[in-house]
Amino acid sequence: MNKLVKTQDVTYEYVRRDDDGNVENIVTAVDDVSISIEDGQMVAIIGHNGSGKSTLAKHLNALLTPTEGTVWVDGIDTSDESRVWDIRQKAGMVLQNPDNQIVGQVVEEDVGFGCENLGIKTEEIWERVVDALKSVDMYEYRGSSPNKLSGGQKQRVSIAGIIAMKPKCIILDEPTAMLDPKGRKEVIDAITRLNKEENVTIILITHNMEEIIGVDRIFVMDKGKLVMEGTPREVFSEVDKLTELGLTVPEATLIGKKLYDSGLPISLPVLTKEELVSEIGRARLSKFR
Amino acid sequence: MLRDITLGQYYNTKSVIHDLDPRTKILGTMVYMVSLFAFNSFWTYLIAFAALCTVIVLSKVPVRFMLRGMKAIFLFLTITVLYNLFLTQGDTIFSFWIFNVTIQGLKQAILMFFRLTFLVVGTSILTLTTTPSNLTDGLESLMHPLKWIRIPVAEIAMMMSIALRFIPVLTEETDKIMRAQKARGADFDNKNLFKRIKSYVPILVPLFISAFRRANDLATAMEARAYRGGDGRTKMKPLKYKAGDWIAYTSMLLYGITALAITVLINFQTFMLKA
Ligand SMILES: Nc1ncnc2c1ncn2[C@@H]1O[C@H](COP(=O)(O)OP(=O)(O)OP(=O)(O)O)[C@@H](O)[C@H]1O
Numbered sequence: 400m401n402k403l404v405k406t407q408d409v410t411y412e413y414v415r416r417d418d419d420g421n422v423e424n425i426v427t428a429v430d431d432v433s434i435s436i437e438d439g440q441m442v443a444i445i446g447h448n449g450s451g452k453s454t455l456a457k458h459l460n461a462l463l464t465p466t467e468g469t470v471w472v473d474g475i476d477t478s479d480e481s482r483v484w485d486i487r488q489k490a491g492m493v494l495q496n497p498d499n500q501i502v503g504q505v506v507e508e509d510v511g512f513g514c515e516n517l518g519i520k521t522e523e524i525w526e527r528v529v530d531a532l533k534s535v536d537m538y539e540y541r542g543s544s545p546n547k548l549s550g551g552q553k554q555r556v557s558i559a560g561i562i563a564m565k566p567k568c569i570i571l572d573e574p575t576a577m578l579d580p581k582g583r584k585e586v587i588d589a590i591t592r593l594n595k596e597e598n599v600t601i602i603l604i605t606h607n608m609e610e611i612i613g614v615d616r617i618f619v620m621d622k623g624k625l626v627m628e629g630t631p632r633e634v635f636s637e638v639d640k641l642t643e644l645g646l647t648v649p650e651a652t653l654i655g656k657k658l659y660d661s662g663l664p665i666s667l668p669v670l671t672k673e674e675l676v677s678e679i680g681r682a683r684l685s686k687f688r
Numbered sequence: 689m690l691r692d693i694t695l696g697q698y699y700n701t702k703s704v705i706h707d708l709d710p711r712t713k714i715l716g717t718m719v720y721m722v723s724l725f726a727f728n729s730f731w732t733y734l735i736a737f738a739a740l741c742t743v744i745v746l747s748k749v750p751v752r753f754m755l756r757g758m759k760a761i762f763l764f765l766t767i768t769v770l771y772n773l774f775l776t777q778g779d780t781i782f783s784f785w786i787f788n789v790t791i792q793g794l795k796q797a798i799l800m801f802f803r804l805t806f807l808v809v810g811t812s813i814l815t816l817t818t819t820p821s822n823l824t825d826g827l828e829s830l831m832h833p834l835k836w837i838r839i840p841v842a843e844i845a846m847m848m849s850i851a852l853r854f855i856p857v858l859t860e861e862t863d864k865i866m867r868a869q870k871a872r873g874a875d876f877d878n879k880n881l882f883k884r885i886k887s888y889v890p891i892l893v894p895l896f897i898s899a900f901r902r903a904n905d906l907a908t909a910m911e912a913r914a915y916r917g918g919d920g921r922t923k924m925k926p927l928k929y930k931a932g933d934w935i936a937y938t939s940m941l942l943y944g945i946t947a948l949a950i951t952v953l954i955n956f957q958t959f960m961l962k963a
């Protein structure tokens with residue numbers, strides 16, 4: 400498999416200047432980060448507030464270009480200004496607040512917005528819009544005003560707007576942060592399906608650990624640095640380290656760890672409730688034996 | 689409470705007028721407006737009235753919706769009519785106190801009344817039968833030639849449509865902030881106008897901050913979706929003239945010609961009478 404997204408020693412500094420243009424202070428939001436994401440993977444980026452996740456994410460579709468280092472999207476260097484539009488077409492981005500990213504006054508118009516920008520022919524736009532809306536299960540709302548939708552529905556419309564641009568990769572920056580549990584599930588289900596069925600690469604930024612149990616890879620950031628990387632099983636086996644970084648772990652993992660610490664011989668880490676139940680059962684059996 | 693404000697009072701129904709291209713409707717409205725200012729005789733106004741009635745019937749919009757706009761100009765209308773009635777010089781019919789009511793004044797007042805009424809009703813048909821986004825598209829297309837004098841027409845249209853999209857969002861937010869401030873004892877119903885205005889400051893500040901944050905987010909989202917201004921954009925819903933539009937344009941032409949013919953005829957008559 401080839402690397403769809405790759406960053407090499409990326410550093411990004413926000414420079415704040417005072418009124419005279421003198422540098423007031425510098426925040427190194429991303430510090431020497433190298434990651435690579437393979438085509439078709441679903442990965443997660445986690446880290447506590449201000450750890451640089453959003454800043455890194457903005458590098459992945461050329462909204463920002465690195466102060467130092469290089470980012471490649473599908474082989475294209477993002478600092479190549481002539482290719483910015485190709486990159487934006489290949490890597491779409493969904494933001495946190497569902498209200499602030501819908502441009503159209505009608506659902507279908509919004510989904511078509513990105514395609515219009517790409518200069519796609521009218522008939523094809525319609526085909527893509529219909530397909531995209533169906534793939535997030537929002538087709539029946541195509542004629543509604545976005546203002547009348549729930550948060551989860553709005554977020555799915557935003558995702559449809561990106562899908563219609565036929566990207567290879569979708570970056571989602573805390574897409575479920577403002578949603579209720581039902582809305583969260585709708586959105587996570589929609590992106591999981593995209594990944595499995597359409598083979599779209601997904602980069603998910605989130606604070607909700609339950610959402611990322613099933614991903615292929617997790618990147619953990621702290622103070623701009625990449626501090627951990629691995630499969631969910633690898634990452635969540637280091638409960639103490641994650642806690643130190645100000646992060647939580649899935650509920651089942653935490654309970655499993657506590658049980659283990661209090662002497663129950665279960666194999667760590669436990670990721671899901673079902674796993675936990677069967678592990679406890681197994682451990683008790685072996686205890687009685 | 690603020691939710692009731694709807695910009696553009698689109699009346700959703702199916703009719704031949706609703707189906708017309710927005711450009712046709714905008715131009716039609718303009719022709720009608722010009723005609724109202726050009727006309728000044730009874731017969732031409734009768735034609736204008738007939739035209740208005742025809743369009744109203746075809747649009748299937750209840751008349752009371754069109755008269756709503758009258759409320760807004762009620763004061764203006766009254767003042768204009770009274771001004772013309774009492775302060776026009778000419779042959780006095782009767783007079784009381786310091787006022788002189790003249791034949792010319794009476795005529796002028798009646799003319800003004802109908803002119804303004806027709807104007808308001810006529811333009812409200814445009815907004816009642818056209819969705820705001822359609823209206824923006826129509827304006828964009830009609831103003832397209834202005835691109836040659838470097839006016840960013842497509843971008844202005846985009847701004848208008850974004851504004852329309854966010855008005856309900858911001859009204860809802862204002863509502864929320866107002867309720868929050870009320871819960872903290874803010875008084876928005878104070879009889880003292882000055883105090884009432886002052887009580888709106890704690891609403892405007894958070895509203896502005898949030899509006900700027902939204903604008904920033906939206907700009908990022910638009911850029912992420914490859915927006916780069918109007919150049920090279922295609923249209924998902926391009927405007928296309930249909931048979932109905934040509935009928936409408938023909939009707940407009942006939943309306944203009946008839947009215948012109950009558951005006952010429954009347955003027956010819958008076959000319960002959962004088963001679
Ligand atoms: N526009 C900006 N100007 C200056 N500094 C910024 C800007 N945006 C972010 N920062 C700083 O960069 C650092 C990383 O911010 P970033 O938004 O990438 O974090 P994050 O991991 O996405 O946090 P969160 O979980 O809160 O979304 C923070 O210290 C933040 O204060």
Ligand SMILES: [Mg+2]
Binds near residue numbers: 452
């Ligand atoms: Mg963030």
